[in-house]
Amino acid sequence: MSQPSQQPNFDVRGAVDLSSLNRPTAPPPGTPGGAPEAGGYVVDVTEESFPQLVQDSAQYPVVVLLWIPTDQANAQLGTELGAIAEEFAGRFLLGRVDAQTYPQIAAAFQVESVPTVVAIVGGQPVPLFQGAAAGDQVRAVLQQVLQIAEGNGVTGRAPAQGVPADADAAAEAPVPEPELPPLHQEAYDAIERDDFDAAVAAYEKAIKQDPRDHLATAGLAQVGLLRRTRDLELQATRDAAASRPTDLQAQLDVADLDVLGGKIEDAFGRLLDLLPGSSAEDKETLRRRLVDYFEILGPTDPRVGKARQLLAINLY
Secondary structure (H helix, E strand, C coil): CCCCCCCCCCCCCCCCCCCCCCCCECCCCCCCCCCCCCEECEEECCCCCHHHHHHHCCCCCEEEEEECCCEHHHHHHHHHHHHHHHHHCCCCEEEEEECCCCHHHHHHCCCCCCCEEEEEECCEEEEEEECCCCHHHHHHHHHHHHHHHHHCCCCCCCCCECCCHHHHHHHHCCCCCCCCCHHHHHHHHHHHCCCHHHHHHHHHHHHHHCCCCHHHHHHHHHHHHHHHHCCCCHHHHHHHHHHCCCCHHHHHHHHHHHHHCCCHHHHHHHHHHHCCCCCHHHHHHHHHHHHHHHHHHCCCCHHHHHHHHHHHHHHC
């Protein structure tokens, strides 16, 4: 399917009689030994709720398990699918249809044996598999369903069942940010009023009080970047660096603007390329500037680790 319509094309004529099954039984869902009760990202589908389920498939993928809940093999697959639905956390909704209680829904999918698993994406059925399947196989099939859904613009997430309506609003409400330490707040307020000198002074005082205050160290580096780039004009700075490739200050200016604009690899590459053949004084200038960038990005940024290695190689 590539362009699913918004209306289902199921053939709902007739009913499939699946009552002749004669296999080991299981307790009903929600009782010991049976499949879990519906809830979370699992719903039990009725004839009344089925049309809405199809409509919802235009927003997020729906996976339908047609089963007999008290059949042991069916119950095992229902348990496995329910666990995977919770694991995928709303990337699809699992709808369980008791094929004996609602034979017309089973007929809509032209089901002749259970368990049968079918997806609905954008109102269109996508047959998946019949019978039992290993968990890894089921996950692989469901990943394909998600790819089909994404290709057809169905990228929403199913809501968790049984969650109060106001819970979603509460979850989306902004969480108040924790209060900053006094000197950090002082620096932040100074930046807000464009007083970089005062911000530097506040951060330096914080570092003096606690040399392990890495947030203050990063903040100091950020303020330095803002102060250096405040009066730089992008195109003129780039033109100057291009016309004077050996001018260290011109290259530093461009690197600053690249970091400010999120072009981290370009900034690192520009300065690292200057290290070989530079004087000891220029190498120290480059090292300090790169260390400032490392502080701004933080030690967990993978680009920092790679650049640190290259810096060490070129320095020593």
